[in-house]
Amino acid sequence: MEYARLGEHTRCVRAGERLDRTVGGVTTPIHTAAAYMAAPDVDGAYRYPRYNNIPTQLAPAEKLAALEGAEAAIVLASGMAAISSSLLAVLGAGDHLVLQADLYGGTHRFLLAELTRLGIGYTCVPDADAASLEAAVTEKTRAVYIETPSNPLLRIVDLEAVAAMARRRGLVSIIDNTFASPINQRPLDFDFDIVVHSGTKYLNGHSDLNCGAVATSRALMAAVRERAVNFGQTLNTYDCYLLERGMKTLALRMAKHNDNAMAVARFLAGRKGVAVVHYPGLATHPGHETAKRQMRGFGGMLSFELDCAPQAARTFMDRLELALEAVSLGGVETLACFPAVTSHAKMTREARLAMGVSDTLVRFSAGCEDAADIIADLGQALDAAGIA
Ligand SMILES: Cc1ncc(COP(=O)(O)O)c(C=O)c1O
Structure with a gap:
């Protein structure tokens, strides 16, 4: 079924599902196997949990892609896994990142502890309007990262203006959409490149699971997926099941x-x-x-x-x-x-x-x-x- 055309409640309930027709159950089964006999599937890779391509992982990922209006999505072990794999997908040693200062504390810790060690520079901008963010762009800047509404002061950043600035300056634009969820805000519609989530929050919605997710284009997803696979940021099959169940009522x-x-x-x-x-x-x-x-x-x-x-x-x-x-x-x-x-x-x-x-x-x-x-x-x- 082409879910992109259907209403968002329908997409929440049904998009991405992997029903097991052999027994006729109406939910995606929990696939516990870590070894699969089947032929290559996603991106030509054999099924393997760390490759994030077993059916239990693909179901919530495709549901999110349908909700964010993205070509591709991946579910990962935490929001920080989503943030780190996205940032490292577009940044390497010598590169520079411009961010809004008003961000989740764990993101700040990642910048300070990890980006610095990897030789990636960054600048945090207190007033995160497009002009102030642009003023911090250098010839080494590769990406701009924002969070709106922000944690904990609920500051709002203009998505259209920041995405347009990023496009003009050749930067990859990344947004943490955790607070809004795709129901309240779809940044890709405003031309953002990468959406990250702490799925621990609204996507799952029942305070019983730690997970994360990224939604983006097929091209950028290849780089995000590569980082997630290499750093082993896998979301286990039982948690994927819980996440998909939670998302049905998002x-x-x-x-x-x-x-x-x-x-x-x-x-x-x-x-x-x-x-x-x-x-x-x-x-x-x-x-x-x-x-x-x-x-x-x-x-x-x-x-x-x-x-x-x-x-x-x-x-x-x-x-x-x-x-x-x-x-x-x-x-x-x-x-x-x-x-x-x-x-x-x-x-x-x-x-x-x-x-x-x-x-x-x-x-x-x-x-x-x-x-x-x-x-x-x-x-x-x-x-x-x-x-x-
Ligand atoms: C806005 C935001 N982004 C990311 C994270 C990190 O998510 P996780 O704890 O799932 O790694 C959090 C956690 O509180 C958050 O509030």
Whole structure:
């Protein structure tokens, strides 16, 4: 079936499936074999789990390709596997990379610890508009990398402008689309070259799996696949099964995440004791107009800064009952955390504050529970902490 023409709920449920007609089951079976007698399949390679070409791996990969509108996709062992294989697919010793500064902390660690060791230079740009990113481009620059909405401040970068700049300057454009998911944002439609995901988050959606994914053109995928195979970034067959199952409800879940986050953002924006709410769906958000142009939903993530001492913020977190204090995001259960002591804990306090990540900034992943229950929980915790 030609899934690209069908609706996105249909693509979530059916695209990529590898049904076993011999027994007639309606789900892709978990193929446990690590050795296959069949003839060469993907890219002429024999089936082998590390080559990422066994049916259980191909099913969620093709589902993602159908959702992102990509020629090719691959599922990998983690979001960091997706990020590292994509960056190393396009960069080599002596090359230079331009990035948005406001990125997931693990990506920063990869730059510092790995790119530097490999002799790859990079520049992080605080204001990630196309002109500022372009100003950092040198004759050695090969790629530009962004994350929008960004973690944890939900900053919005103009996809069309950055992709056009990259095309003009001959750069490969890469985006971490984890926060939006392909349901809310399809960067390839805006001419981006490579989309990476932490599939641990919305793609799987049930907080029970660590995985990643890349979606891109066939030509670029050859280089990404080569890195993933050589570095052994395989996603095991059982996790592929879970990922494919999770993705079947991605569009359904994202609709609920979007609605819940919007309701929570509106509640917090009207609540005393909340200094600022970062959510691209609010008209007050600086990236709102751009987000409206490039996103079909504003997502399930928001962050907000409490107008109180760190101790009161701690009490607020302790008093949450429905929302669980945990790192990670994008699951059906509502999660909250302080980026200052989690994702950004390795930064100096000064650098963190300069980025806008204060001690009382709360990152909030609105789950799929009832919005009224999430809001009531937030309200009672704010009251209990005396934040008003
Ligand atoms: C935006 C973003 N990208 C990438 C990653 C890394 O993903 P993983 O932990 O699956 O390697 C994370 C993890 O939190 C993330 O939030």
